[in-house]
Amino acid sequence: xxxxxxxxxxxxxxxxxxxxxxxxxxxxxxxxxxxxxxxxxxxxxxxxxxxxxxxxxxxxxxxxxxxxxxxxxxxxxxxxxxxxxxxxxxxxxxxxxxxxxxxxxxxxxxxxxxxxxxxxxxxxxxxxxxxxxxxxxxxxxxxxxxxxxxxxxxxxxxxxxxxxxxxxxxxxxxxxxxxxxxxxxxxxxxxxxxxxxxxxxxxxxxxxxxxxxxxxxxxxxxxxxxxxxxxxxxxxxxxxxxxxxxxxxxxxxxxxxxxxxxxxxxxxxxxxxxxxxxxxxxxxxxxxxxxxx
Numbered sequence: 001x002x003x004x005x006x007x008x009x010x011x012x013x014x015x016x017x018x019x020x021x022x023x024x025x026x027x028x029x030x031x032x033x034x035x036x037x038x039x040x041x042x043x044x045x046x047x048x049x050x051x052x053x054x055x056x057x058x059x060x061x062x063x064x065x066x067x068x069x070x071x072x073x074x075x076x077x078x079x080x081x082x083x084x085x086x087x088x089x090x091x092x093x094x095x096x097x098x099x100x101x102x103x104x105x106x107x108x109x110x111x112x113x114x115x116x117x118x119x120x121x122x123x124x125x126x127x128x129x130x131x132x133x134x135x136x137x138x139x140x141x142x143x144x145x146x147x148x149x150x151x152x153x154x155x156x157x158x159x160x161x162x163x164x165x166x167x168x169x170x171x172x173x174x175x176x177x178x179x180x181x182x183x184x185x186x187x188x189x190x191x192x193x194x195x196x197x198x199x200x201x202x203x204x205x206x207x208x209x210x211x212x213x214x215x216x217x218x219x220x221x222x223x224x225x226x227x228x229x230x231x232x233x234x235x236x237x238x239x240x241x242x243x244x245x246x247x248x249x250x251x252x253x254x255x256x257x258x259x260x261x262x263x264x265x266x267x268x269x270x271x272x273x274x275x276x277x278x279x280x281x282x283x284x285x286x287x288x289x290x291x292x293x
Contacts, residue, residue, distance in 0.1 A: 201242025
């Protein structure tokens with residue numbers, strides 16, 4: 001496995017409790033991400049470095065474009081349509097009725113359907129799940145998960161990926177490219193169960209490589225299309241949580257991080273914990289599709 005030392009920069013110096021859910025809107029040149037636990041949506045216009053922090057009434061974790069005026073916001077109490085200009089949220093659909101759970105990882109399939117996940121607010125074992133959302137139709141795909149993560153899709157939409165962090169086996173599921181629904185059973189794409197750290201958020205590039213944050217190890221890992229762990233790109237913070245492609249050609253990667261669970265002493269030894277980083281490499285990425293209502 002190749003080790004690539006960090007050559008990037010700090011994209012945002014804010015120290016987030018649980019930075020997560022990064023995404024990029026190429027129509028406006030704007031990067032977004034969440035501090036889940038502090039109920040904040042962070043917005044950065046990349047070329048001007050103009051930063052805005054939106055306080056949320058819900059615990060958001062996933063954002064997706066709908067159109068020029070609207071976004072989909074996935075939160076602990078369900079899915080909302082967010083008015084970009086005002087920030088107003090309108091309830092779209094509830095995902096589940098368990099108030100002890102919150103939303104976690106998610107991503108839009110090339111078909112325009114959403115895969116989203118839930119987990120216990122305190123990391124309770126086996127209470128989480130992954131759902132498929134087409135418009136307002138919610139279908140449960142996988143249950144009995146503790147910390148669902150790494151949701152992403154092959155470039156043609158014919159495969160989906162996910163992991164239960166802690167179990168650390170990245171799963172691959174054959175999908176109907178037209179709907180994003182499974183057409184076969186999940187199999188192990190890459191078994192990381194004996195490795196250190198937890199497999200966290202992930203993205204898939206145009207060549208079918210999977211890029212995943214490794215929580216606790218301060219890294220982004222790259223897997224080849226056959227699941228081989230081929231490279232590790234180090235980060236300045238130990239708890240990197242999720243990558244996203246950004247830039248005019250989706251050829252760069254930015255990464256969120258967190259100080260969740262750290263003691264004061266831990267944070268003194270990890271001073272960049274919670275900051276957001278430009279990984280500093282050039283890739284063949286792809287922009288996220290819009291969610292179809």
